[in-house]
Amino acid sequence: MEPPETTPSAQPHAPVVGRVTHHSIELHWDPARTAKRQGPQGQWTQFSIEEEDPRTHTYGAIYMGYATRHVVEGLQPRTLYRFRLKVTSPAGESAHSPAVSVSTAREPLSSEHLHRAVNVNDEELLLRILRGGTVKVDVPNRLGFTALMVAAQKGYTRLVKILISYGTDVNLRNGSGKDSLMLACYAGHLDVVKCLRRHGASWKARDLGGCTALHWAADGGHCHVIKWMLQDGCEVDTMDAGSGWTPLMRVSAVSGSQRVASLLIEAGADVNVKDKDGKTPLMVAVLNNHEELVQLLLDKGADANVRNEFGKGILDMARVFDRQNMVSLLEERRNRQEPRRSLSLLPAGRTPSVAVELEKESLRL
Template structure:
């Protein structure tokens, strides 16, 4: 079919030709019928590339100029597009070439697809990406998490196995220094914790603040994970590098979880350990009004007479913050 002018007269053909195509762009070109531009611009043939809107089936202009090629960008992958070319001579005579339909290619597999598969717990999609061999299994998302970290945190055990089998690095850390073992410990996924240990993950790992997997397990409050860590020989009184808190101290400061503290104490965690300011778990529990934990610590040998570097002990702290319930506890033991 020849292009037809708006006046109904046949004109020299100006057909659209498809060049390079990828998942987000299509290269279009056309023969101008002129070897070179001569004379003033006003005498040149002007071209307009028009693209059809699939919703309204109307055409909109996306390029106007004197060039003989144009690259349409910002397109969606695996999508059909329709274009046509409008030629306008210097005398105003205009013609349209027949519409051309062309589809973009499928988007190549990338780290985005790998993370999408993990976040959806889609083992089939994960296998497809991994088997392509074109994606780095340790690629990080915008939060600095590898696919293995995400799977470990979410508890997707089958995906964790699959990622490790394809070379995922169990020792990689995110921006705050957490590795997949810490994330699994905090989230309470015992099966994943055990598997990562079998693969060589270590209890000695520390994040940017010096917290170990046991610190994070204590924060998470998952007793089966903590019990396994203790049985596996995890160090109980490991200190962070910021406040010199042990996991027991973090329980005193954060959750006040007496069940977690009891498990640590039964395993012989030091109830009188001191942080960098000389505070003990008992003092910290008093300051955070964790009454049940205060009782537990006292019952297990916490020294109420110990003072911090400013000369204050548990009793003074309880009075200073008006912790009447704890003051009564201490008075009942004749500590005041």
């Protein structure tokens, strides 16, 4: 015996909730309990799923058809929704079911949440993600940085320790070859640097340009970090792979910091080292107009008479590049030194006044 056809005057049953995710809700209904399907489709009972607008408490159709199942997608996580079923007979008469309320699920934790937690220094969220075990600790973000790299760069020491305790690889590198240690050294986060070193980060690692952590620390200019690095055994005169620059050369080219240069020189940096083009730190400092650094290098024994592969000395370079302050400084230093050299060559019995006269004659020549 066939079930009696439901008429619009009989209220249909509410839709049944099926699978629910963080962004979708499945709804289905039993046609045997709502209407028969006989003859051409145009004579079938039509169904509509209507969703309530929480602001106006009015309903709008989100599905119309003859199916007995519909999945509502594109929903927000952990949000309450209300739906009802509308049944329309072939004659055009309709009736609504009671509303059904259902909440979407919590959004599953992903790598995006991992990096979001590190970016905002959210220790609680980070621990919840790592304890869940569904997200790999070393998954990179869209820039190729691991969570450890980001935490190291930002100086979040507690997050660094948490990530290490969950097995992160301290020696992984980003797209330019920088590891977490290099990023921490450049940013000046000594506590992070010490932590990474305790857990296996190496001073010998190089980025794609052949630079070490000390090169990047020199660029960052954080003296307290550089001092500790040198005390920890970091090699002071390592050359990069591109120009053959040591950290001291980088200081001469980039920051011109006297304080950083002094630390490197005290640790044994060679003030007369030459790069692949034959330039010394003094030459590079002159070209970059770092006047105080030029004075320091000269005081520490930099050779003012050295020439590059084209036979040009530092005074020539200063003139070619119109570094007038450098020209004045170098000429003054040279004039101060030449009388001393003349005095050292003075024969026995000559007086200092005679030596001065000899010096004047040499200058005229």
